[in-house]
Every structure is written in C-alpha cells, then in structure tokens.
Amino acid sequence: MITEYSHYLEPMKVYIPITDDEYKIANVVVAGGDAVKIGQILAYKFKGKHKLPVVATVSGKVIEIVDKMDRFGKIVNHVVIENDEAYTLDDIPSYKDEVSTAEARKAIERAGLHKVDVDGLFTNLNFEEPIKHVVVSTVFVNEPFISTNYEYLLDNAPEIIDGVAILASAAATKDVTIVADKFLPSEVVDELGKAIVDHDLEEPIFVDTKKVKGWDYKVIQDITKEQLSPNVLDNGVLYVHANTCKMISDVVRKGFPVVSRNVAFTGDGLHKNVVMDVRVGTLLSEVVEELGGYIEQQELNLHIGNYLTGVQVPTDDFAITESVDAVHISIYDEVQEDVCIKCGECNDVCPAGILPQNIMDAELRAVGERIFDLHTDECVECGLCSYVCPSKINVLEWVRRAKRRVG
Ligand code: SF4
Numbered sequence: 482m483i484t485e486y487s488h489y490l491e492p493m494k495v496y497i498p499i500t501d502d503e504y505k506i507a508n509v510v511v512a513g514g515d516a517v518k519i520g521q522i523l524a525y526k527f528k529g530k531h532k533l534p535v536v537a538t539v540s541g542k543v544i545e546i547v548d549k550m551d552r553f554g555k556i557v558n559h560v561v562i563e564n565d566e567a568y569t570l571d572d573i574p575s576y577k578d579e580v581s582t583a584e585a586r587k588a589i590e591r592a593g594l595h596k597v598d599v600d601g602l603f604t605n606l607n608f609e610e611p612i613k614h615v616v617v618s619t620v621f622v623n624e625p626f627i628s629t630n631y632e633y634l635l636d637n638a639p640e641i642i643d644g645v646a647i648l649a650s651a652a653a654t655k656d657v658t659i660v661a662d663k664f665l666p667s668e669v670v671d672e673l674g675k676a677i678v679d680h681d682l683e684e685p686i687f688v689d690t691k692k693v694k695g696w697d698y699k700v701i702q703d704i705t706k707e708q709l710s711p712n713v714l715d716n717g718v719l720y721v722h723a724n725t726c727k728m729i730s731d732v733v734r735k736g737f738p739v740v741s742r743n744v745a746f747t748g749d750g751l752h753k754n755v756v757m758d759v760r761v762g763t764l765l766s767e768v769v770e771e772l773g774g775y776i777e778q779q780e781l782n783l784h785i786g787n788y789l790t791g792v793q794v795p796t797d798d799f800a801i802t803e804s805v806d807a808v809h810i811s812i813y814d815e816v817q818e819d820v821c822i823k824c825g826e827c828n829d830v831c832p833a834g835i836l837p838q839n840i841m842d843a844e845l846r847a848v849g850e851r852i853f854d855l856h857t858d859e860c861v862e863c864g865l866c867s868y869v870c871p872s873k874i875n876v877l878e879w880v881r882r883a884k885r886r887v888g
C-alpha cells in the first residue's frame with residue numbers, strides 16, 4: 482500500500498540512455514568534459530527517417546559515455562553527467578497564450594517527449610497519422626494495485642488540464658475525454674473542474690477503479706464504437722496519462738524540459754511503498770537506498786511498469802527514465818501452475834471480447850488456422866486473463882506465442 486509521497490531530485494550523477502526500444506540508432510553530440518545545461522541536446526536518436534533529441538536532466542559536466550542496461554533490459558549507450566547542483570536551464574522557447582498545432586508539436590518534439598506512457602493501451606505522442614480523439618487518464622493504474630495520487634492531482638490540476646488543452650491542439654482535435662476515478666475526494670474534483678471550465682473542455686468520465694476489468698479499454702471502445710487495435714493510434718485515439726499532460730504544460734509554458742517522473746514504488750521487497758518524483762537518469766539502486774534498502778536475505782523479483790504487463794529486469798543498476806511510472810519489488814514466490822480446469826474465467830474477463838482459453842488451446846495444438854479465426858491479433862495484452870486464472874496459468878504468454886505464430 483502506498484504510504485507516502487516524496488521526491489528524489491538531486492542525484493550526484495545521471496545516466497541518460499540515448500536510444501529506446503523503438504529508436505535504436507543514435508548520434509551523440511556531446512563529448513566527455515563538455516559542460517551542459519538542463520534541456521540541452523545530448524544526442525539524436527533515429528527510427529528510419531524520424532529523429533528525436535535526447536536531453537540533459539541536470540546541468541553539469543559530461544563525464545563519459547558508457548554501456549549500461551536500460552529500463553527495457555537492453556544494453557545501450559548512456560551519457561553520464563555529473564550534477565553541478567546549479568540546475569542551470571538551457572534557453573528553450575516557451576509560449577504564454579494559445580499555441581497552434583505546429584507550435585505545440587514543435588515544443589513537444591524539442592523536449593524529446595515521445596514515449597512516456599508505455600504500458601497497456603497508452604500510446605506514444607505521435608502525430609503522424611490523423612488523431613480523432615484525445616483520451617487522458619487521471620487514474621494512476623498499476624493493476625491489480627490501482628491507486629490515484631490525489632495530492633498530485635490537487636497540486637497540479639491547472640497544469641495538467643492546460644497540458645490536455647495543448648495536447649488537443651497538437652493533435653488538431655477538439656474531441657477530448659478526461660477519465661477520473663469515481664472515488665476522487667470532492668476537493669480534487671473541484672480543482673480539476675475549475676481548470677476544465679477555464680479551458681472549455683468536457684466534464685470528466687468517472688470510472689470505478691476498484692474493479693479490475695480493463696475499464697480504459699471499455700471507455701475507448703465507447704468513444705470510437707470500433708473494435709480496438711492493440712495500438713489505439715490505429716483507431717485515431719491518442720491515449721496518455723495526466724502526468725504526461727503536466728510534462729507538456731511545463732515544456733510549452735515554461736520551456737521547462739522533462740526532468741523528473743512520478744514513480745510508484747510498491748511491493749513487499751521494500752521497507753515502504755511510496756510515490757516518488759524522481760530525477761530522470763537516477764539509478765534505481767540509488768532510489769532504493771533512499772527508501773531504506775530492500776527487505777534483506779530474500780530473493781527478489783523486480784518488475785518495471787504495469788504489474789500485469791510490464792517487464793521483469795535482472796538488476797536495479799539502471800536509470801529511471803520518463804517512461805518508468807511504476808517499479809514493483811516483491812519477495813520471490815515460486816508459482817506452481819495447475820492444469821486448465823476450463824472454468825472460462827479468462828474468456829469472461831477479456832476486454833477485447835476474444836477467447837484466450839481457446840487461443841491457448843489452439844496454440845498448444847499448434848493449429849495456426851484456428852488461432853487466426855479466434856482473432857488473436859485483437860489481444861491488447863492487458864494481462865487480465867492471467868490475473869483471474871485460478872490455475873495460475875500465464876494465459877497471456879500463451880496468447881503472445883499464438884500471436885507470434887500467426888503474425
Ligand atoms: S487475451 Fe488476455 S491479455 Fe489479451 S486482451 Fe484478452 S484478457 Fe487481455
């Protein structure tokens with residue numbers, strides 16, 4: 482259970498990965514010994530013809546460029562910067578009034594904001610294809626551990642909603658849906674409500690976050706009235722988190738690059754569970770030390786991102802980036818899978834309306850045609866089928882294998 486909200490913003494060194502799982506080639510434009518400011522471009526990363534900047538999150542001196550594991554578990558180049566604790570900002574343009582579509586896109590791109598929300602149905606900040614709807618979640622989800630950081634919403638409501646409006650401008654659409662937790666305290670609803678009225682946006686949709694039932698899938702399906710693709714950008718939906726909208730507002734209004742990320746640190750492997758604002762580039766090992774270290778003499782599982790669909794990593798020696806919203810550290814517990822008892826719970830819970838048990842069965846028997854007929858490609862990898870399975874079968878993994886077979 483989350484017991485505290487805090488921050489860790491003054492590491493002595495930051496490690497900035499210069500590629501990610503999509504932009505795999507990079508060109509570094511700084512060298513060891515260079516002085517850099519916050520927001521200064523360190524490298525450009527490339528995916529085909531597309532180019533994105535990678536920026537510094539502290540001011541100081543570039544010490545070296547090293548190979549290190551990133552948050553996706555891959556070894557990549559990192560620019561290491563020694564923090565001079567002056568926190569000097571690079572000169573980045575900012576906008577006071579309404580921003581045009583071109584200005585909003587340019588500012589978001591200059592800040593290197595592209596891949597922020599990586600789990601579940603969330604999408605990249607990608608404006609290449611036409612966007613019909615912008616959907617923003619103010620719920621902090623780590624299913625089955627769902628929580629809403631009320632304080633964050635209360636403290637940042639004007640910036641979050643300003644970011645929503647800027648994002649709508651960047652997406653060139655007026656169709657915006659804000660999703661909120663129906664258990665929000667009234668003072669938070671009031672603060673969000675005031676900002677929503679100021680920006681002339683629609684009232685939020687309230688969802689019951691106590692039910693682990695792929696609620697965001699249902700919200701987006703109701704909006705589009707379409708069968709959803711695993712990447713809802715294909716349905717013309719840009720879906721991001723409130724935290725990303727606050728980052729967008731900071732970038733556009735203050736010329737303030739993304740230097741920190743709110744991360745939920747949960748699990749019985751830690752002495753306390755907190756939501757912490759962490760400087761991008763800080764090593765996870767350093768944050769854990771700040772949290773009082775691990776529960777000792779236990780074998781631990783380290784999980785990055787959404788509990789059901791995130792990635793397992795072998796070590797804490799990697800940097801928190803803007804796309805890390807949750808870290809779950811739990812005492813290792815060997816799970817014994819039982820046989821499938823054909824209870825049908827996985828089929829009932831699937832928000833995409835497909836039949837994961839039948840897909841698993843078809844995959845076990847390697848019947849490619851049946852896998853195809855079962856619309857396996859419509860799985861959005863929410864992980865709910867594995868979560869509800871009484872036999873503790875990793876159903877999602879079978880569905881993923883089936884997808885690969887016909888993909
Ligand atoms: S098959 Fe499983 S992981 Fe895929 S959408 Fe359905 S419940 Fe989610």
Ligand code: SF4
Pocket residue numbers: 820821822823824825826827828838866869870871872873874876
């Ligand atoms: S929930 Fe588990 S036991 Fe039940 S049908 Fe699905 S795979 Fe089989």
